[in-house]
Amino acid sequence: MVSKPRLSMYWASSCGGCEVSLVNINEKILDVAANFDFYFCPCLLDTKKKDVEALDDGGIAITFFNGAIRTEENEEMAHLLRKKSKLLIAFGSCAYEGCIPGLSNLHTKAAHFKSIYLDSPTVDNPQCIVPKSQTQVPEGMLTLPAFYEHVRTLSQVTDVDYSIPGCPPEPAQVWNVIEAVIQGKPLPPKGGILGAGSSTVCRECSRKKEDKHITRLYRTYEIIPDTEACLLDQGLICMGIATADGCGALCPKVNMPCSGCYGAPEGVLDQGAKMVAALGSILDIGDKKGMSEDELIRRIDMIVDSIPDYSGTFYKYSLADSILGGRRA
Ligand code: SF4
Ligand code: SF4
């Protein structure tokens, strides 16, 4: 009997939603089982790390690696699975660009530990104990993987063959990738994006777009938007203009602005910067002729102040992979 190529899926710093998106390919999962030996997946299978270590290098055909690199263990598994996999694929926004875990790069590890283990109103910790990598107990030394100062993306710690964007990736796109591999279809050059288009969410969004002149911005709870018109035209920050297509404009379809989970479109280095530049060109502060400098500043401030959380709005998914990297002195 010819043995099937091995498939693995690993979660690092992740929420588990990416595993769900694999299961959400529904009955196609049977095709996955028919074509692959689903070998290693800690949340579904009992295969251990030592089983992976025992394989020849390249013994796994494909590894879908989801989750960001936050701990020593995440990094160790990234290196191990790189060595053991012919194709290592960053699966989902956390592995691809840091995603929500990457927003923690705005703060230091010490600040996180203080907030979580010392200051949280639901924590009773009079001895001020915070996790350490090594703790001596009478029975011996207990070890925990080190918690790093910053979150990194998978490609920031090891060589990645491809990335599949999305938080999580859309099941149809996940299947497109698996099917292409099963059928031996040519893949893009190494380092490329799979499961996304080469345009923006705006391109696949059917809402009516006008020439944009936005005089003020709204948060989603402040208005019930028209269901036909472009959400950005209505003053909601919709990141579709600065986000790669591939999801079918899911969020605008249900009257919610795109928050950018498919990452930067092709050719764009920094998604947040792209969105800020786009907003700069469509925000309308009125006729500047004869306007005093004070009034000009007041109007600009009024619009800028209506954005409550810059990083969480423009870099919700991409901070760790952005030009900023998220580090703040
Ligand atoms: S990309 Fe989204 S769904 Fe996937 S692990 Fe990260 S947060 Fe969860
Ligand atoms: S900005 Fe948003 S709502 Fe407007 S066209 Fe683009 S994706 Fe659709």
Ligand code: SF4
């Ligand atoms: S519309 Fe935007 S946030 Fe929603 S799924 Fe698509 S890329 Fe992600």
